[in-house]
């Protein structure tokens with residue numbers, strides 16, 4: 001071997017021998033890598049030959065199309081053209097199959113495929129391995145441990161806390177009102193949902209809607225939403241070692257630090273409070289345990305092996321999932337009602353009758369607002385706050401139409417595309433709350449704002465309550481109208497955002 005290598009490199013003359021060997025080795029490695037990528041691409045192409053897709057570049061995949069047009073608009077064009085599912089190439093050797101058919105969704109969500117490492121791992125530096133990112137047995141143990149935090153005995157008193165936070169936001173809106181200019185609501189609603197979450201899940205009673213710490217946390221979350229999504233879409237940023245050296249990578253690191261400061265401060269405060277209150281058992285007998293209590297109790301009990309790192313990951317996960325998703329949903333619901341004044345008025349009348357002219361809302365009212373609930377669901381259909389989730393197939397799958405995908409494939413379950421699929425929802429772009437009228441029927445997996453199966457949203461009931469309280473109290477105080485000059489542009493991030501904010505005109509009701 002050494003003889004043949006030397007004979008090949010001898011003509012390079014003056015270059016030191018070690019460099020020559022390194023160049024030849026480098027060349028061999030490059031050839032091997034190219035061959036490996038080529039074979040991987042061939043495998044992908046063979047696996048999706050039954051799934052037609054729009055033409056893509058052999059190296060850049062669908063990047064050009066994805067950059068040229070609004071992503072969600074492009075996706076809806078694909079939905080019209082390619083039934084059930086369609087491959088999306090991010091790069092010549094990186095692709096995922098986008099799914100938007102209810103039967104396909106059902107099949108995948110009833111299996112136990114793990115979250116796809118490709119995209120979720122980019123959330124890990126920020127959220128850590130909490131409930132959202134965990135898989136397998138550890139996920140199961142954490143889910144079982146945290147489920148009691150969402151029992152309805154715990155959720156009941158939260159309604160009053162939610163109403164208080166909403167009123168603080170509405171008072172602020174009243175002060176900001178001016179005749180002509182519209183108000184960007186997403187930022188205000190994020191502060192309100194963060195405030196609510198801090199009060200409910202973390203028993204922190206400070207007013208977070210005016211605090212500077214909360215605002216810098218929200219700025220970090222906003223940045224991370226954009227940064228993580230941009231990383232998912234750009235294969236050059238996938239390798240940690242390279243990403244860390246880029247300006248975006250450094251920004252991501254700083255934003256994570258800011259977000260962690262917020263959660264660390266809160267954990268420290270609560271640990272100190274618990275020490276003051278004395279024995280943890282005494283605390284347990286005094287009040288219902290909130291989300292953070294459950295974690296702290298689990299840490300001290302002998303039965304659990306919850307480390308400080310695990311605890312922080314759960315707090316980071318819930319802090320984010322518990323406020324950003326509801327901020328997105330409430331903002332889009334108010335926008336949908338603003339653009340449909342007839343439905344807005346019907347909801348308002350329902351709530352006025354229910355609360356008998358007052359504004360005091362309780363747990364018992366929440367299941368007595370059927371029309372408002374129908375409008376909320378219809379807005380969740382049109383604007384699903386979590387536009388998609390990902391899975392990596394742990395075994396081969398065959399769909400009901402006979403097409404199949406092999407083990408190891410990445411699938412993206414696009415709730416946005418499912419909810420806008422004309423084969424599932426006739427006239428999908430029309431806001432029609434009667435789709436959710438009592439007695440109306442639909443496929444069990446046609447409407448999935450909270451996903452489905454065992455990995456559905458643990459905070460679903462909390463979120464529904466918060467949406468009802470926020471919508472009811474806002475409609476009692478204001479008449480909402482859209483700003484025709486600033487029509488929001490839905491944009492997929494980790495949650496559904498608007499590229500240019502959500503601007504509404506508000507008119508105070510007497």
Ligand code: HEM
Nearest residue numbers: 131132321322325326329385386389450451457458459463
């Ligand atoms: C309108 C509001 C909300 C929507 C639309 C929503 C939607 C979702 C969806 C689609 C998933 C599945 C994610 C995946 O498979 O990767 C999920 C999971 C999750 N959600 Fe929500 N969510 C909302 C509110 C909340 C709230 C208020 C909390 C907490 C207080 C929460 C906590 C979580 C957690 C921890 C998970 C991971 C669950 C697991 O994998 O076991 N969510 N949510």
